[in-house]
Amino acid sequence: MPPTFPASPSSSPSPAPCASPFSASLPSRDSVVAALRGAGCVFAEDEAALILAAARTAAELTAMVDRRVTGLPLELVLGWAEFRGLRVAVAPGVFVPRRRTEFLVSEALAHAPDADVVVDLCCGSGAVGAALAAALDRPEVHAADVDPAA
Structure with missing residues (x-):
């Protein structure tokens, strides 16, 4: 990642x-x-x-x-790509986070505003997990992807 x-x-x-x-x-x-x-x-x-x-x-x-x-x-x-105020490193072959993906983070925060654990599967650049980590109070974050480019 x-x-x-x-x-x-x-x-x-x-x-x-x-x-x-x-x-x-x-x-x-x-x-x-x-x-x-x-x-x-x-x-x-x-x-x-x-x-x-x-x-x-x-x-x-x-x-x-x-x-x-x-x-x-x-x-x-x-x-790099800007995503919810973070600068996320990107490279060829890795998901480039877009503004529409920020909606996913907003929905996750709305449904689990006090989450202690975040799991970001097929994470690509890790933008979703990183954004949730930045928005929550010190969650345990697990991000994984099967693609070596991620």
Whole structure:
């Protein structure tokens, strides 16, 4: 299960650089937005801000923009997804938590607001178990998945 961290700057490993129209120099915010918008990213400005904040080098920025432009989900480009105020590490092959999954956590909390034990089966990234652990008063959490990527 990938680790879960409180929301903070990304510390995902640096991807290998790839060819890009940006390779000659550091892309500007506007050029990143334009590339994302051209690829059909509806929230290009927001995505550009996240990518620019996460990239540590020009090569990493170029690689991240290229991966997003080719259709890789933003969460996988960044290496994390925000879920109920937590920054959850994600990787290819692991469930990327979405806003609609937050409903599951809300329902669990509504039905068992004082749970002492949380079991998150087929946990993927562990987002559901981590969110329940953060919302409850020190529960015992068990999360398991048969997929080694999780």
